[in-house]
Amino acid sequence: MKRPEQERVEEGHGEGPEARARLPVAPSMGPTLAEQRWPRSVEPVDGRVVFISGMAVLLALAAGLVAQGLGALIHLFTNIAFFGRLSTENLSPADHALGPWVIGVPVVGAVIVGFMARYGSRAIRGHGIPEAMEQVLYNQSRIPPRMTFLKPLSAAVAIGTGGPFGAEGPIIATGGALGSLLGQLLRVTADERKALLAAGAAAGMAATFGAPVSAVLLAVELLLFEYRPRSVIPVALATATATGVRMAFVGGAPAFAMPDLVAPSGSALAFYIVMGAVVGLASMGATKAVYAIEDAFEKLPLHWMWWPALGAVVVGAVGYFSPRTLGVGYTNIEDILSGRFVGAAMLLFCVMKFVSWSIALGSGTSGGTLAPLFTLGGGLGSGLGLLATRVAPQLGVDVRIAALVGMAAIFAGASRALLASVVFAFETTRQPMGLLPLLGGCSAAYLVSSLLMRHSIMTEKLARRGGRVLTEYGVDPLSQALVKDHAARQVVTLASERTLEDVRAWLGSGAEGTRHQGFPVVAPDGALLGVVTRRDLLDGAATDGRRVGELLKRPLAVAFEDSSLREAADLMVEEGVGRLPVVCRDAPTRVVGIVTRSDLLSAHRQRLENARRVEQGLRPTRQLAPRASHAG
Template sequence: MANKAKQAKKTNQHQSNNGEAAQEPPVRLVVDARLMQLCCWAVGLGITAAIAAQILLLLIAFFTNLAFFQRFSFITVSPADNQMGWWVLVPPIIGAFIIGLMARYGSSAIRGHGIPEAMEQVLTNESRIPARMTWLKPLSAAISIGTGGPFGSEGPIIATGSALGSLLGQLIRTTAGERKTLLAAGAAAGMAATFGAPVSAVLLAIELLLFEFRPRSLIPVALASVTAAAVRIGIEGADPVFPMPDLATPTAVAILVYVAIGALMGVMAAAITKITYAIEDAFEHLPIHWMWWPMIGALAIGGVGYFAPRTLGVGYANISDALNGNFAMQAAIFLVGMKFISWSVSLGSGTSGGTLAPLFTVGAGLGLVIGQFLNSIFPAAGIDPRVAALVGMAALFAGASRALLASAVFAFETTLQPLGLLPLLGGCGMSYLLASLLCRNSLLTEKIARRGVHAPVEYLTDHLDQVAVGSIASKQVVTLRAQQTLAEVRKWLDSDPEHSQHQGYPVVDERMRLIGVLTRRNLLAATEAADTPLRNLVTRFPIYVYDTSTARDAADHMVRHDVGRLPVVSRANPKLLVGIVTRSDILSVYERRLRETESIHPREHWQRSA
């Protein structure tokens, strides 16, 4: 690796004819010493995020015990077991009041899901998250969930991990791209530490935060995720978060049913997105400061919690019961409806909370109900209500978040049921399709889209990286000879208007070897004597690209040196000029891309081929 770096450095230091270093495109290495450093930081970040996740879980347990059982304890308990009666309305209101104060006087960024805020920082602020978010977000989330908020701990942990990664990237010397990688590594580590699902955590980071798939970002994120999962195993063990009995191989008819359930989840995901933001818009019209809105949402939490105590808190037990078929149809419908009301109203009020666990609960419950209903009507079809619940859980999240692969793999990693992968892939794919058709933005991107921030949804190969400069460069180059005098060239500029209107001219010797480039302004504004050879006027280092360089290399080189055209030299003979590439040549690559995406009739295709 070190030898490659030295060779690359040596290659970049060719000497021009005037004895000065030539400026050729730098060699882009996939793996180098800098990436190794980034990986080391990512491993440390994985350990830190895993510890932060454990601290957050302890804080949630502490506030839950304090709010619902009036005791000081860090033992994990469910608020559903409280005996407070109508007093159950009080803890959510107190918690919401504290969160309102923290949001107003600490940071308003603690309001909402957590993931959209991280996405916005990646897309608009070079992945810079304020340092105070590393403690404000987890503390506010612990208070919110601990006082009955119907949210999962994974969203705040992901937000905390991303804040830790961003903070690390601001403390050490990094580029914006490296800082984004560290932010995504922290987020993936947070999710892996919560669910023990490192692969889906990496996929989620790619689909929602990195918006790219390349080794320089993928490797550090993967290492951080694996490290966090290993720490979790050391603390909690390797058992799946949502254990299920072994599943049977699904029949062909059952697979079609599961795919249809995925389609229904896609419709539900679009509806949930629109309803949630409609509630948020309704809060925007209230004639009071937004600091007080969470207390209104808390009334919904407490009121629903009185009639349906299982809606209070994270509710991971509800997901496990649905995946194991432990709910009767009526009980599942009641829980799903109450959970959605409590979650959507409280989230729309601007309190601190996440989206994953509530979506999993609603999706699993709906899938279980549909599976039980269809199984009762078509018992011979082999429809397993537990698989239907599994598909519903993952598919609803896939449609709401547009994280297709992350959703399917997550359901597998948290249950360790490989026979569920085929139904999961079909259901999540269909959900993604229907949700995208019915709703332009996802539940996670609608908020930032309203602020004018566009989140990428397609990760295409860079067309500029697929085209060699030699294939788009002009071979007929108007050059100047090094031995020509200034007077001769000025006379030529006056007599040949067709070729003398270029902005720059490569200067070559008698063997067509590149010496440098002179612009039209250089030639007209020169104060040297009329008989001065052009060789003596070349003062700037030669800036060029190879014929085998990519169009991306050329474009980056143009931007780096603020030039609009580059001489092209032979890779075999770096001093031999073989062409010139301009900005318009670079843009012609995108013209090809647009032409490739045009839909034409098959008959027209054959006519073009002929």
Template sequence: MTSPTDDSRNHADVRVQGSTDALPLSPALGVTLDAAKMPRRSTLVDRRVLHITAVSVVLGIGAAVIAKILTMLIGLITNLAFYGQASTAFSSPADAVPHLGWWVVPIPVVGGVIVGFMARWGSRAIRGHGIPEAMEQVLLNESKIPPRITFLKPISSAIAIGTGGPFGAEGPIIATGGALGSFVGQVMKVTGSERKVLLAAGAAAGMSAIFSAPIAAVVLAVELLLFELRPRSLIPVALACVAATGTRYVLMGTEPVFAMPVLASPGGWALATYVLIGAVVGLISVWTTKIVYAIEDWFEELPIHWMWWPAIGGLVVGVVGYFAPLTLGVGYSNIENILNGRLTLTGLAFLCVMKFVSWSVSLGSGTSGGTLAPLFTIGGALGAVAGIGVAAVAPHFGMDPRIAALVGMAAIFAGASRALLTAVVFAFETTAQPAGLLPLLGGCTAAYLISALMMRNTIMTEKIARRGVRVPAEYAADYLDQVVVGDACARDVVTLQIAQTLAEVRRWLGEGSPDAQHQGFPVVDEQGRVHGVLTRRSLLDPQWHYTLTLGELVTRPPIAVNEGHSLREAADHMVAEGVGRLVVVSKDDPRKLVGILTRGDILAAHGRRLREARHSARHLRFRDGLRPRPEEAVASRH
């Protein structure tokens, strides 16, 4: 470190944080680094997390109760619409088709009209399956979902599903749980980040309560709602899911949602075939996503108000339901039958096609519904068809069509949503079949790979991406949190002595030395301890008499950072204090100046990371005998 009295001076761009401009003159020799503004040390959790966790547990219990009420409401509407009786017991609309005949067609139309009216005069946010809308609120609106969605979404979904809509109850309850968490977060005094955690906790708890899949629900929250993996968000969400699942055990029992007999572990050839089936289903999931949004675009071109679109979708649902009754309603029994091999090859193919037609048109019309159960039905049927075909052609492979159905069910969701881990864990938790884990991992990863190669956005993100919302697709450890300040700061700093007078410093500034051209200078004592920072403007201000010492001009402590802090902590400190430079002090002696950290130093650290990545990519291309891309060639010259 140097001062203006040194023979050799180093060039460092030092800007001040703590200017004395427009401050009343007061002796400040006693201002030391003991009063410096240092960044708070980041911790994994704090007492605030305990508070958010307690609220999340209550949310989890509430979401489970709402899930039970929603299933009862769906049962009530189904029985009223198809059987003319008041009962909350679950019943399938398919059983009513033989005695209703063509009268089954107008029932979904009436449901669509009601949903359209609710969307028009209640809230447009009830349209669709809910998860994209929740993602949009997380990314753009500090996780603030309108409170009316908390009751409008489940009611509209119950009407749509109860009148034959080909959806599951999981999408609406996930959206409702998220809306409930957001509402609680808006009533309480919480930050935007904490409100996001409450939203994710409510949504994940809803999925846990419907499917008894708490681990998959936690992973779903991480992959689609939280966009992070931190203890302060993971702990509340996980305990909310535990609370919701425990409440479900009390209200609905502990049996797996899709019970299956014990399966045998697959051999090598069978495992390879399951992975191939996953890849094929992944390809189909890409086209499924494209077709759904193409149908949605087609509805946008209709010359009638969007309020009537769900009625048109309901008409298709009714016609398809007349010819294929199993496509009506939630269809959880269809999934269980597919996974247990109870449907013939012809029945599987017919159900797969008709369910896709009914669901895609209905969802594209903007009615209130979900995507998980329909995708599981379609993917499970595809997997089962493939498994039966391979078992017939190559019986020595040892294929089990039931495992193939399980892989297809999970792979189509992994490909369409790119929630890979959610798909794998969900299929395991809902069936409790450990022998299916390895085929699931292989098949879902293959589907994920195909989807990532062929499709930028997913069935969850395409809608909001069209509105200009950029959704994070990759999660990585914060690079700034891995670099310490001591490795990035400038250590050769031009300093001023606390005992120097203004006359000396002004004379030095007037000499035109390169070191004197900076906009600010740390002020230190004889032991190298920093007392503050003075701007060039303050040093040249004529209101200060030339006989004053620099120690008398320092009126506020410096904004500092320890050399052991991370660049993330330093960057956050800069933003919080509204400065672009930080004084860096020794971790052994917190009063000793060791350097200056600027915004440019932080960008330079990012530059090193980018150069390393480009160098690695360029090395691989040269190794493979490929020419470097133009941008890589430019980077290499710099």
């Protein structure tokens, strides 16, 4: 019967670096057991994903109810501020009878929001999505719990008193805050907390517009910064659940009803694509204008708490001359898309809306950007479409499709959320004939915006604070490269019984292999015992016949031939080493190679060549062979 020291624990997959295999070691050669550690095999989906998905569904139920509650709260404040009654009836501020006194209503609301920001949380300022992005990127998705009630309350006050914002931004921010709070109450990883935050935010958007697929895409493009099953599945289940909550309250009708569209002609499709590029320029202008106004407020010799009140003076004055600019204005979007609101009056309204919204947002009050952008883009698209019908009627342009493309294209250009913009316009109107124009127009806007503007309206604020936000996602090249293709096969090993005097003399000789920085140590029978570094060998005195095996103090970490370089790199980080002996799974004590940090860097050569090397077509393809690395 074998002693425990002679038994090797069978290998397991997905057990992490804590998994071990026990190897026999002579008492004079260091620890009584060398605990072998190997790369962790991460499964795309496991039991944790089921748990997080269940939490996401519960979170979505709460977010759906919060969305309905915020809508009712906005209606309550609207009724109080503009009609002097306690009611949650959905009335438009444009129907008020206050006359010039209407100018003061947004100012009162802005003063309240300013006090809430100063004495509650400054994070309630803005439209919510950049703030959520910041917490994901720089604070492990930890949002202060007080944001779960301060953000919706401040937004309800701002919008209910005439602020020209949509409710979706605050609802997205509130849903994200709920997800973050849940993730802080539970024992979860930072990645799982991020998934819960994104699930809550996406559920808020789905509960507002009944657009679950675009909400998932928005989460992927602006919050998750990845596309992995373990994060997408909880978000998708959350958006489906939140949409179900919305249907239970308001039914399944599209958010923006419009007459059925017909398939566009080729010439009309070309126009929509060109128009999308023009709207992309407009999205760039809108983004720069908002941040220029924000910069102007920063220069005022006045505490930032009072800035929203100054912006609200403009909101009230504009609202006096153009009452439709006050409040959420979802009906304005529907009227533009359906063709009921067109022509010069509509264009003038859009100009007034832009002035009111940009100044209010730049002043730092609480509100959303999606609805104002949709209004502006829809109005611009409608105007360009109407112009095309009069100047070139042979193109067959439909003003309603032009408005739909404009609505989505301005968001695609301003936010760089291309797929979310296309699918959102489809889900909120249920018009399949608009999909092709939407794809062309939004892609053109996305191209123009990416060429001419370094940051989006969502990331500019983070960039100004010194952050760097990239929204380009690709498969990690290290995850696709295998250790066996990049590890060195000629390994210089040291016998455990060899004396330090002998090894130091060999290192000083300059012979082949002496310049390596690390050496696997093997037993007399060739079994791998551990790794020593050049520093280990040269530090201290080499007296009394000390042997190499006595320097082995840390558990042995190895990589398998079929491990990915990503798994090997993760193990290097976890163990704090710069190299890993490579072994076979069926013989984990036999060294067949060694992989080092330089090998990880060399694995990126193919990616760089693919991105930078311009080749002539119709030529034989040259395969880039893995670089022969050294064992140091």
